[in-house]
Amino acid sequence: MRRPVALLLAGLACWAVGPLYLMLKVSVSPPGEVMTARPTLLPHGLTLEHWRGLLDAGQVLPPLGKSLVTAGLVAAAALLLAAPAAYNLARLPARWRYGILLGLFLVRMLPEVSIALPVAVVFLRWGLMDSVTGLVLAHLTLVLPVVAWVLTTTFLAIPREVEEAAALDGCSAWQTLWRVTLRLAVPGLVVAGLLAWLFSWEEFLLATYLTLGAKTMPLQVYYYLYQGNWFLTAAAATLMTAPVLLLTGLLQRHLRATWLAGAVR
Amino acid sequence: MRPRDLVGLLPLALYLAGFTVVPVASTLALSVSAPGGGITLDHFRRIAGHYQFGEAVVNTLAVTGIGLALELLLGLAAALALIGRPAGRQVFQVLLLVPLGVPTIVAAAVMRTAFGTVGYLNEILLRLGAIRTPVDWVGTRGLALFTVAVADAWKVTPLVMLILLAGLQAIPGELYEAARTDGASRWRQFAAITLPLLKPALTMALIVRGVDAFRIFALPLALTGRGLPVLSTYAYVEYLEYGNPYTAAASSVILLAMILLAVASYLKLAGPEEVLR
Known part of the structure; x- marks a missing residue:
């Protein structure tokens, strides 16, 4: 009984938080990591260029x-x-x-x-x-x-x-x-x-x-x-x-x- | 009752009358006004003959149906898991509640990243071997309905979970003790105690979520563009793109009627006192 409940909760927690993690990850990933047929799930490179672009454009x-x-x-x-x-x-x-x-x-x-x-x-x-x-x-x-x-x-x-x-x-x-x-x-x-x-x-x-x-x-x-x-x-x-x-x-x-x-x- | 007991209500009542009741009434009036003056049902006839309108009605109902099924299933599973006081309950509850406050447009942005043709869901499914070629998740109408419903469910399942959790907490523990003493199986306890006593919470979740899903707007617009018209986006496009306030008003009135029908059947089902507890 205990194991399935823990697994269920872990699965639901991933479903709840995972998409937000992806959003954060995309915002700090080099474009090559995202705009590809096989995007990576874990961050490899780290860049602030998108954040800089967002703030610099003044929009x-x-x-x-x-x-x-x-x-x-x-x-x-x-x-x-x-x-x-x-x-x-x-x-x-x-x-x-x-x-x-x-x-x-x-x-x-x-x-x-x-x-x-x-x-x-x-x-x-x-x-x-x-x-x-x-x-x-x-x-x-x-x-x-x-x-x-x-x-x-x-x-x-x-x-x-x-x-x-x-x-x-x-x-x-x-x-x-x-x-x-x-x-x-x-x-x-x-x-x-x-x-x-x-x-x-x-x-x-x-x-x-x-x-x-x-x-x-x-x-x-x-x-x-x-x-x-x-x-x-x-x-x-x-x-x-x-x-x-x-x-x-x-x-x-x-x-x-x-x-x-x-x-x- | 003295007048001063009611004076505080006055500003609120006036405001809501002026900015809610009057606008809705004028939408109603607009929907039956002939442009030259007089009353007409032409606008309703016109949208009834409009292919996109029929699609919008069906899409609205389908997104609501699929979304509600997902939300109730996941919300009930989460609530039942949490009520059993598992290890790490507090942490899980905090994590599960995270999407609740996330803005709808952000939910759309996030889901578009996940559901894109070169998005993360496809990547995960490819790795798991569940699919061989990437899926275009908004490519067909059926898939688009599913995608929008999933995005909606992601955001609001925590709310359903909270409502059901409150419902579960209100069930007295002695009932289960008595059932166990009588040798009832877990499944029997669920079917004979939990489900019937959870009915008020379930109907409440159903109506609150159902009415919200009828009004869904940002998610279909942001996820599919014009690909998946629903009633709200239909009214929006009629007004802001085609500049036709009459058909926009008529389709809003249809939406209003659907909502009133749902609320009325709920009140009949639950009784007003239950709504307000």
Whole structure:
């Protein structure tokens, strides 16, 4: 019994991590090792020419900046909009809460193409194409239901008695909210913020509709892929994945399946 | 209930109404608007007669079906292996979860490297002697469907695993003890305890993943170019390439209907409380 389980897990782990290893390897391999009928699996030569090429061409830094700024703003705006809603939701009677959460669940299930088309038409008129503002506004539609969901479970986990005790000790309603409730909600707020960030960082469809020239990072990777340049693709993709692995590493201890059900696509 | 209990919901509700509900409604309206004014079903008739649209519907369903089968199989295998507390469990769990956060476009880039004609999968299979000549993995429609589904499964199997793991952890251990006392075989325990009690988690994984797979966009586009139209990419090409918002809207509405049908049957199957736990 033990041996087959270990073999199964090892096989699944290779399947999960192997492709990323290949990506990293291609990004630092001499072309002769990759562009051949028999590519080698282990790295033999090592070169930084693709990375240098990626950074020197100056094509990757603007998208990198745009994606970083967009994702940061999306995370901040999502928390600002969703936290008050989630706080109210957590204090509502269960039946109301279920109804509203179900509504959020349905909103999340809507196809992006049916949102992207009218939004692109309107943003064209408003002059928001290619802008960070437009992208943030669009990304929020995908992110808000998830963030509201996660924060509602966060606030639900904070017992009302804690707030009542603070009130008894003479805290005003605002002081209670600021000094007690929000402090206790910090882990949930961090998780929700990171999820929103990740969501925006990798978003592809809305960015495609709302971009004429100023690409985001996913569009830049797609551009290299479309050109058929394996090395620039691999280097840019690695660059894009590094912060994600860092963040998900931080997130892992706080992952809950039901949150992710709403959060990962 | 006092109004101040609801005031925090207002910004969120207004935002989602303005940027989600209104756009979807205007897509619906667009799909039945005649360009000169008035209501028409011409756009639906037009896409129904379009060869690529039929292909897109079939491809969407096929990618969803193949992908779900792979994800549930691998996710269940991984969850069952991890729940038995094997040696190195923590390390394996971390490794298995890695693809979860990887951006979809990166998954496409990675899989294109693996699935290219001179890619790594062919090299591995050649070395193992499983194939004699390199395979063009997106060369035929059947293979392309399979390749896109595998790429999708690579990214989301960890999510299915997490959902199923949570489901398995909720099954009380006493049930297995009782079954063992009664002399039930491992297989019998699996069929009589694990599977039925895992049903809520399985249906949840199925619906969440199914709806996402219906909406698949980046992977078919990046892996096959125009080679494998699905509903989302069909709508995209109609709008951005052919400049026809009406047919784009009509195909989005078909996608919306498919999703609503799936969600409705799920809610009927599971009951809303189960969704929200």
